[in-house]
């Protein structure tokens with residue numbers, strides 16, 4: 062789960078449209094493929110499928126090979142995640158869970174806690190990021206709508222490997 066750190070779907074689209082990474086020196090060492098996400102949820106709750114969920118998108122270090130990224134237009138400050146977005150996230154994840162063997166639901170800000178988990182591929186220990194999105198409050202709202210699915214969060218008692 063992500064937020065785009067922007068206010069419009071258009072700006073997110075412009076970021077993702079190129080096949081190759083532009084700028085972003087901090088992650089350029091990880092390859093020339095652009096950042097992307099399978100889904101983008103606009104502020105009114107409209108869900109856009111940008112890539113098939115069976116295609117790899119570059120959205121989360123260590124977990125891209127088996128995860129589905131969902132971006133939400135917003136930033137938690139000027140553009141807080143809307144109730145319509147929460148409802149669409151819940152509906153989309155419920156739909157995806159019916160189609161794919163999804164076991165975990167995590168926020169980007171939680172991804173370092175997956176280091177050491179069997180799902181996490183560590184190719185370069187120096188290549189890492191610390192993200193604020195979408196934050197505990199947003200994850201609590203989304204998880205609240207999916208509590209019956211028994212999706213796991215980050216491993217209990219885990220701590221990020223430094």
Ligand SMILES: [Zn+2]
Pocket residue numbers: 062063064120169192194
């Ligand atoms: Zn993110």
